[in-house]
Amino acid sequence: MEKVVLVTGANSGIGLALCERLLTEDGQLRLCLACRNTQRGEAARSALLTSHSNAHVDLLHLDVGSVQSVLAAAQEVKARYNRIDFLYLNAGIMPNPHIDLKAFFRGLFSRNVINMFATAEGLLTQQDQLNSDGLQEVFATNLFGHFLLIRELEPLVCRAGHTSRVVWTSSSNARRSAFSIEDLQHRDGSEPYSSSKYASDMLSLALNRHKNSQGLFSSVICPGLVMTNLTYGILPSFFWTLILPIMWLIRIFTNTFTLTPHNGAEALHWLFGQNPESLDPRAKYHSLTSGLGTNYTQARQMDIDEEMAEVLYSKLLELERVVRKKE
Ligand SMILES: NC(=O)C1=CN([C@@H]2O[C@H](COP(=O)(O)OP(=O)(O)OC[C@H]3O[C@@H](n4cnc5c(N)ncnc54)[C@H](OP(=O)(O)O)[C@@H]3O)[C@@H](O)[C@H]2O)C=CC1
Numbered sequence: 001m002e003k004v005v006l007v008t009g010a011n012s013g014i015g016l017a018l019c020e021r022l023l024t025e026d027g028q029l030r031l032c033l034a035c036r037n038t039q040r041g042e043a044a045r046s047a048l049l050t051s052h053s054n055a056h057v058d059l060l061h062l063d064v065g066s067v068q069s070v071l072a073a074a075q076e077v078k079a080r081y082n083r084i085d086f087l088y089l090n091a092g093i094m095p096n097p098h099i100d101l102k103a104f105f106r107g108l109f110s111r112n113v114i115n116m117f118a119t120a121e122g123l124l125t126q127q128d129q130l131n132s133d134g135l136q137e138v139f140a141t142n143l144f145g146h147f148l149l150i151r152e153l154e155p156l157v158c159r160a161g162h163t164s165r166v167v168w169t170s171s172s173n174a175r176r177s178a179f180s181i182e183d184l185q186h187r188d189g190s191e192p193y194s195s196s197k198y199a200s201d202m203l204s205l206a207l208n209r210h211k212n213s214q215g216l217f218s219s220v221i222c223p224g225l226v227m228t229n230l231t232y233g234i235l236p237s238f239f240w241t242l243i244l245p246i247m248w249l250i251r252i253f254t255n256t257f258t259l260t261p262h263n264g265a266e267a268l269h270w271l272f273g274q275n276p277e278s279l280d281p282r283a284k285y286h287s288l289t290s291g292l293g294t295n296y297t298q299a300r301q302m303d304i305d306e307e308m309a310e311v312l313y314s315k316l317l318e319l320e321r322v323v324r325k326k327e
């Protein structure tokens with residue numbers, strides 16, 4: 001039976017590389033590119049069809065940062081497909097990033113240097129804003145829109161006798177200390193990205209608790225540091241080009257510098273081939289690249305409090321009720 005796979009944020013970076021890899025792996029796939037920008041979505045679809053001329057590639061308009069768009073897109077998905085095997089929740093933003101250069105140079109000469117390059121801990125802040133639904137934009141895009149999408153698509157992913165998978169593109173930047181259960185949307189802090197990614201790690205655990213019995217299995221991955229539009233938004237592209245040789249060198253010390261979208265998509269691709277029952281719900285699956293350029297996936301335990309994950313789940317359900325009422 002052909003597998004139905006939906007990828008959010010599929011028109012560039014890691015999402016597009018994943019699509020390319022999935023089509024190479026399985027020519028029978030029915031792939032749905034869920035993109036907010038139709039023109040960029042069309043360009044991605046054409047590029048994929050150039051290298052896989054017989055592939056089934058559909059396009060879906062979806063802005064995960066908008067409640068109305070998520071609800072409309074979910075209706076469209078339900079009309080087009082009768083099940084979804086893989087839901088890759090990959091779209092993500094990091095608006096107005098700011099690097100703390102002092103902290104960077106201090107970190108360079110500390111024992112924490114490897115961890116700093118792997119996680120950006122203490123280096124990065126962002127300035128977030130409210131979207132038209134009155135939600136914090138980073139929370140709405142990276143977490144809540146995807147949560148709402150899963151809820152809307154439950155008839156397609158929670159089916160008796162059938163297993164479906166949800167895979168979150170999280171980050172090594174996800175940190176417990178950046179997240180507050182009292183401030184889910186991170187209205188008051190300056191690390192909305194880290195907070196939203198930590199929340200996705202917790203949500204994945206809660207989804208497994210609530211939905212495994214209905215055939216839905218959730219996993220989280222970290223793609224490592226990848227050169228994409230997102231990272232080009234942190235520092236100008238000429239800077240990245242200048243330091244690229246240094247980055248290849250750093251890869252010898254930290255295998256988290258995957259650098260290319262193809263390498264970054266390693267764990268996403270690896271999960272596609274795994275039996276969900278064999279996966280650890282408390283693990284984050286990391287895409288890693290060795291100094292010699294070999295890609296591999298490694299499971300690392302997440303620092304997650306199960307009780308807090310449950311509270312997050314209930315709070316998201318409550319927020320869902322509120323936004324549905326408004327709609
Ligand atoms: N690059 C890195 O080093 C790392 C990236 N990640 C995560 O990987 C994921 C992919 O990012 P990456 O490939 O790096 O960056 P890109 O910017 O290349 O890709 C992000 C994708 O998400 C889409 N997107 C953004 N906002 C929305 C929205 N509201 N609705 C629908 N689609 C949206 C973008 O579409 P559009 O073209 O319209 O903007 C784009 O296709 C993100 O979740 C990111 O947080 C995690 C760790 C490290």
Ligand SMILES: CC(C)=CCC[C@@H](C)[C@H]1CC[C@H]2C3=C(CC[C@]12C)[C@@]1(C)CCC(=O)C[C@@H]1CC3
Pocket residue numbers: 099116117118119120123124170171172173224225231234235243246247250
């Ligand atoms: C010499 C050199 C490589 C300098 C770059 C320093 C920083 C700009 C990077 C060091 C660690 C990086 C990192 C990210 C962005 C760029 C750095 C801060 C991410 C936050 C990008 C998005 C993620 O989800 C995780 C990444 C962790 C590492």
